[in-house]
Amino acid sequence: MKNLYDLVVIGSGPGGYVSAIRASQLGLRTAIIEKYQELGGTCLNVGCIPSKSLLDSSKYFSLAKNNYSSHGIFFEKLFFDFKKMMDRKNEVVKNINNGVKYLMKKNKIDVYQGIGSFKTKNILFLKDIKSLKEKKEIQFQYCIISTGSKPSCFPHLNFHLENRILSSTEALHLKEIPKKLIIIGGGIIGLELGSIFNRLGSKIIILEPMEKIISNMDDSLSHEMQKILEKSSIQIETSLSVSNIFKENHEQISVFAKYHNGKEVKFIGDYCLLSIGRIPYTKNLELENIKIQKNKKGFIHVNDDLQTSVKNIYAIGDVIGGKMLAHKAEEEGLYVVEHIVGKKPNKLNYDLIPSIIYTYPEVASVGRSENEIKKDKIEYNIGIFPMKILARARTSGCTDGFLKMISHKKTDEILGVHIIGDHASDMIMEASIAMEFRSSSEDIYRICHPHPTLSESFKEAALLNFENRSIHM
Known part of the structure; x- marks a missing residue:
């Protein structure tokens, strides 16, 4: 017997499971198909979350080894246990896996383990992951493809731990x-x-x-x-x-x-x-059965509403290209679901998706780069404020980096913000919000920023932008 759903989501990464939750909240009978045992996709299981866990563990060891003595903190025998670091990473992933499972249950979303393959534009085969034998048919009104991407490799090579x-x-x-x-x-x-x-x-x-x-x-x-x-x-x-x-x-x-x-x-x-780099993952979807179009690089082609060439089937995240970021996939998933139910959501501004590198110090960027602005022959101002001048950076001991703000020379609208510094991943949101509301650099300067904080770098860079002066430099 066929299972009838308003929406079926293929892939349970950040884009997929967020789409499913929002759909259920809005009253759609929803199912999600995931080929692996655990939910969460690449980001949770073999990407963002485990890498950030190890980045934090290794950062604490490095700080203890190289920086804590300046704080008056000393160790007689400092060492790390790599197995314990990996065990902690696995435990973090497991806990978040359980959280995603709980959210599926809480929102009454049916979860199927297996491979989703298109039979028609309204029917999916659910196949066994190993044998590819058909287990059942799932009927749907709408479908979201959120199958993500996989790492690129040179043609003659394969990834394998043993061959290194x-x-x-x-x-x-x-x-x-x-x-x-x-x-x-x-x-x-x-x-x-x-x-x-x-x-x-x-x-x-x-x-x-x-x-x-x-x-x-x-x-x-x-x-x-x-x-x-x-x-x-x-x-x-x-x-x-x-x-x-x-x-x-x-x-x-x-x-x-x-x-x-x-x-x-x-x-x-x-x-x-x-x-x-990474390449889109569409294996076993059998898109050819319903003539869903892909481009030369294998990404699924979508229109401005993220519809594929088959109008009741949408695609989001890495599988459609663009910035391959979890938060981009999430926003696309929310947009699609609200579009399906007729809420008329605002389209995602792809120019204002923040990019972050979780090194130490962190790197964060939103908006346009200086080269992009030059290419478009836009006159601009730049304010660059070094982190080492900030009292908060000095108290924490991380003084590397700067905040760079670029604004339009005539209108003073902020066009791009680029940061290297401690907690840049959190600070970038001030820039994202300001730019979403088309703020000027003067707007940022006129807002009271708390002292001592790293966010004061925004205020100082903004003053440099519209008056070419700084209070503390």
Whole structure:
């Protein structure tokens, strides 16, 4: 017998389970299909959450080793237990898994484990994950595809712990600290995982094909971050292309690369992490059965309302491309559900989705970069305020970084905010809210900011923007 639902969501990552919850709140009979045993998708199980757990654990160890003595805190024998760090990471993930399960039960959402494959535009086959045999049919009025993405790999390679070629998934399940970890790709994943193992004693080499790391962010963030990482003994090589990777023996990996000037070089390590991007995951959906269109890179094509070429089927998150961020997927899911029930929600402003790197100090950015503004020939002002001037940064001991605010020269509207500093991931929300309401830099300066806080950097950068002066610099 067919199961009839108003909405079926395929994939239980942040976009998927948030969509399902909102749909149930709005009165839709809702089901969610997840192929893995645990809910939460990549973000919760092998991405955002476990990596942040290890980033925090390794940060505390690094601070205890290098910074606490200046606070008058000393240790006779400081050491870390890597297994305990990993156990804690697993426990954090398990607790949040249980939280998602509770939310499904609380909101009366039916959860099916298996693979969802389209039979028609209103019927899904639920298939067994191993045998791919059909277990049942599920009928629906609307469907949201939220199947996410998976790590990219070079064509002739496979990710595997034993052959020592890793994606972020394998890196988060290591049983030992690499002696020398070669990371291909200087983006968010590469910098975060590199930071974890660097703090725990690994020699880290980052190979970036572009001229700079975190190349999708403002140039000033890239340059400052490289200085900070190199100060922590992380080796960064840019402007080179990897030509081959192979296993020298049971303990060594060789990476062959060529700089853009033609010089060839070989790097040897005991593990190699590929963080060269992610690709959409649409395997076994059988989209061809209902003629859902994809672009050349495999991303599902959607319109402004996130509808696919089949109007009752929507797609959100990594599987449609754009910024591959959990909070983007969540907002898209909320929009789709409210659109389905006729609430006429505001469309997501993709220019104002914050990007964050959870290194120490953190990196956060929202709005347009200086290069993008220059390209559009917009006249602009810049206010850059160093964190080291703030009293709160000095009391905490994290004085690296700055806050950079860019505003329109004629209207003073804030166009972009770029931060390196402690708690940048939290501070960026002031910029996001201000820009959503099209605030000027003068608006920010006129608002009372508490002292001593890191948020005072907003006030100071804003004053630099519209008057070219600062109170404390």
